[in-house]
Amino acid sequence: MYERVYNFSAGPSVLPEEVLLEASKEMLNYKGSGMSVMEMSHRSKEFMGIAADAEKLLRELMNVPANYKILFLQGGASTQFAMIPLNLFSNSKTADYVDTGAWSTKAIKEAKKYGTVNVLASSKESTYSYIPKLDKSAFSKDADYFHITTNNTIYGTRFTPDNLPDTGDVPLVADMSSNILSEVYDVSKFGLIYAGAQKNMGPAGVTAVIIREDLIGKAMDITPTMLDYKIHADADSLYNTPPCYSIYMCMLVFKWLKEKGGVAAMEKINREKSQLLYDYLDQSAMFKATVAVEDRSLMNVPFVTGNDELDAAFIKEAVAKGFVNLKGHRSVGGMRASIYNAMPVEGVKALVEFMKEFEAKNK
Numbered sequence: 314m315y316e317r318v319y320n321f322s323a324g325p326s327v328l329p330e331e332v333l334l335e336a337s338k339e340m341l342n343y344k345g346s347g348m349s350v351m352e353m354s355h356r357s358k359e360f361m362g363i364a365a366d367a368e369k370l371l372r373e374l375m376n377v378p379a380n381y382k383i384l385f386l387q388g389g390a391s392t393q394f395a396m397i398p399l400n401l402f403s404n405s406k407t408a409d410y411v412d413t414g415a416w417s418t419k420a421i422k423e424a425k426k427y428g429t430v431n432v433l434a435s436s437k438e439s440t441y442s443y444i445p446k447l448d449k450s451a452f453s454k455d456a457d458y459f460h461i462t463t464n465n466t467i468y469g470t471r472f473t474p475d476n477l478p479d480t481g482d483v484p485l486v487a488d489m490s491s492n493i494l495s496e497v498y499d500v501s502k503f504g505l506i507y508a509g510a511q512k513n514m515g516p517a518g519v520t521a522v523i524i525r526e527d528l529i530g531k532a533m534d535i536t537p538t539m540l541d542y543k544i545h546a547d548a549d550s551l552y553n554t555p556p557c558y559s560i561y562m563c564m565l566v567f568k569w570l571k572e573k574g575g576v577a578a579m580e581k582i583n584r585e586k587s588q589l590l591y592d593y594l595d596q597s598a599m600f601k602a603t604v605a606v607e608d609r610s611l612m613n614v615p616f617v618t619g620n621d622e623l624d625a626a627f628i629k630e631a632v633a634k635g636f637v638n639l640k641g642h643r644s645v646g647g648m649r650a651s652i653y654n655a656m657p658v659e660g661v662k663a664l665v666e667f668m669k670e671f672e673a674k675n676k
């Protein structure tokens with residue numbers, strides 16, 4: 314007997330129940346090996362098979378072109394904030410960044426250690442409640458890359474797939490930690506995509522990097538071995554011991570996603586889920602969405618009542634009803650519902666029903 318809550322955590326976050334069940338079945342004896350995936354050599358044929366499947370499935374799900382490598386690395390998305398400039402500052406040592414929130418800010422700060430960073434635009438003055446409009450004439454012509462955060466986990470904004478900056482020959486680099494696999498992005502428009510697994514792909518401990526091959530092998534001399542994409546690409550992400558169990562869990566999530574019909578099918582469900590919430594918020598007299606309509610995330614939906622006591626009462630009552638982790642990030646306040654791929658439509662419907670009841674009761 315078990316009882317699970319509806320978990321709206323921003324990360325680490327909800328995983329598909331089918332995946333957790335499958336992992337539990339394979340926990341003690343992975344496919345006749347007599348051991349769990351945590352206990353086996355990363356050079357064993359079982360684990361090599363898991364790693365190869367993870368790579369193949371992610372390639373298939375995101376339609377990753379043949380001239381891109383997929384790497385499974387450690388250190389979280391935060392390590393990529395340094396790894397990207399260390400590897401990509403190969404000519405002008407200049408990069409353009411768009412400041413759309415706390416994660417962009419951290420990426421900017423790190424890149425500044427290794428070269429020149431132009432912050433083209435920022436929505437900081439309005440607590441990052443929108444994606445700033447970009448003036449193409451301000452883009453650096455000779456930049457080594459151009460960095461964006463496709464989905465801003467804390468504020469609930471996103472660069473939609475049809476509104477990516479047109480950077481021409483300058484490689485577009487994207488932090489997709491909180492919306493990878495949630496809707497269809499054309500990978501060929503990017504030079505590099507990275508994502509920590511713990512939001513929409515699996516457990517914490519592994520970071521996926523999808524990188525165009527011509528960007529590999531140009532790391533700065535000072536680059537530590539472990540931060541050189543070429544080292545990991547040449548070794549198929551097995552240069553040192555990889556986060557085996559996290560990769561295994563990601564593989565199961567990819568398999569689940571494929572069985573669900575892939576990213577396009579998931580996008581449809583994600584649109585339905587987020588629309589349920591936004592439609593309710595936009596007509597509610599109590600709750601308000603905080604983000605400009607055209608920039609709204611499909612994954613993270615912040616909302617406020619404007620009254621701290623009411624927010625606290627709502628969060629408390631929600632927990633009692635089995636809706637957990639709805640507290641907003643301290644920089645925004647209020648609430649945030651993170652509704653990643655593994656959150657079923659029923660979870661969002663139930664949340665909206667609860668919000669309606671709460672609003673009626675507290676008028």
Ligand SMILES: *Cc1c(COP(=O)(O)O)cnc(C)c1O
Pocket residue numbers: 324388389390391392416462464465466488489490491509510512
């Ligand atoms: C969570 C998050 C990060 C940080 O990820 P770590 O794996 O904890 O380093 C970076 N960027 C975005 C967009 C995130 O949501």
